[in-house]
Amino acid sequence: MSFDGREPKAGIPSAWGKQRGGLTPGSSFTVDYLPVPTHLSDYITTMYWFRCEDSEISDIQPASIGHLSLFAKGEGTMYFGEGRSEPSHRMNLLTPLSIAAPFEVQGPFHAIGAALTPLGWAGLTGLHAAQHSNHIYRAEDTLGGEIGRLGEIWSEGYRSGALSAQDIAAALADYIGANSKAVPAKHRDLIAATNRWLAADLDPDLDDLYDSLGYSRRQVQRVLEQYFGLPPVALKRKYRALRAAALLSLPELAPDFERQVRDAFFDQPHMIREISLFVGRTPARLTDDASPFLSEMLDTQNFREIGGLPKNEGDTGI
Incomplete structure (x- = not known):
């Protein structure tokens, strides 16, 4: 969906949440912010670790910048305007959202991710943000097979206890730093x-x-x-x-x-x-x-x- 500043034709259904028994209760969620390496602060706004043990999870993602995230546990669907929906993946590249987007996850749900600045989005993906807005992509389809292989390694390590969320966040930050290209100075x-x-x-x-x-x-x-x-x-x-x-x-x-x-x-x-x-x-x-x-x-x-x-x-x- 493109969005030129005028009122979008479709947004969140007014009955969203009511049809699904309401949004996930606050007591079910745990969210921690993880450190962003100083040298990547121009590229990453925040790094986070979400956990929810519920079997059915419903919530709404506000309009946002791009995210690169590992779903170590759980699979879900995000709903966009005009009746379109897309499934989650092991490694997800959530493109910039022009409006809020509801989502559902079959839990338990554990996610570790990075919210990218506009500079980080451009440097990592090279994608035109407007042309690719309002999607949840399989990360390896855009960024290459390495991130897919890493996602499987990270997920297996997390599930077995061999890797902590902090370990994975640090490795994810390293990946972003190593794979981000320079943006022209005038555009910076x-x-x-x-x-x-x-x-x-x-x-x-x-x-x-x-x-x-x-x-x-x-x-x-x-x-x-x-x-x-x-x-x-x-x-x-x-x-x-x-x-x-x-x-x-x-x-x-x-x-x-x-x-x-x-x-x-x-x-x-x-x-x-x-x-x-x-x-x-x-x-x-x-x-x-x-x-x-x-x-x-x-x-x-x-x-x-x-x-x-x-x-x-x-x-x-x-």
Whole structure:
């Protein structure tokens, strides 16, 4: 599915979760963040280890950057817009998601993976992010047979106890580092400038982006689609919704800051629609204890490449 910044024709079915007995309870999930090697911090946003022992797992992946992950245990299906679905694999390359995507897994489910920055996505895959958005690929089909062989070795070692999640994450990071190619310097600079623009405000001005780059508007759109998977208007919408949801999900939010979040949208119904589209929840459900996967995906660490979240006086941890 391509997404040009206009309203997609299809998103998450309104009855999703209800038809499946609800989303997986929070008590069933365990999620740990694992260290990202310092020299790969420009390529990897976070590394993670998910575990859930339930036999049937349902949740929703917010719109995201690309991921490379090992499913050491469990097999699943991800559902995209317009009624399309794709199965998981042992080693998965989740392409950048333009909107939220529900998924189901037949558990137990154990996954170890890396969330890639736009620079990391380009360096590792060489794929045009917009042309390949909204897919879950068998990693070896894109990256070559080595990652498939490694995935089987890692999975067997994990299941036998010979390899820990930390061992596999370190090996996965080594693979990404060894197989990532250089991105042209001018494009690296454009990616960095776009990250700064996204970090500057919840609702950044498009003219500020164009004025700062020294490229034509069409050139900027082409490069952002190549690396981020979306043109500027849609990219702004995606990160505004994700960051607003992350802030609104905090236990405490200063009243003035909450108003700033709400003022970033035309009105409350608009905010609800945007957060639902990109995050897969309404604002009222963002603090639902039964949504641990969402809580982890909206963690501050996942916005590191754009400078984290704006400072919230109601929570000094940000």
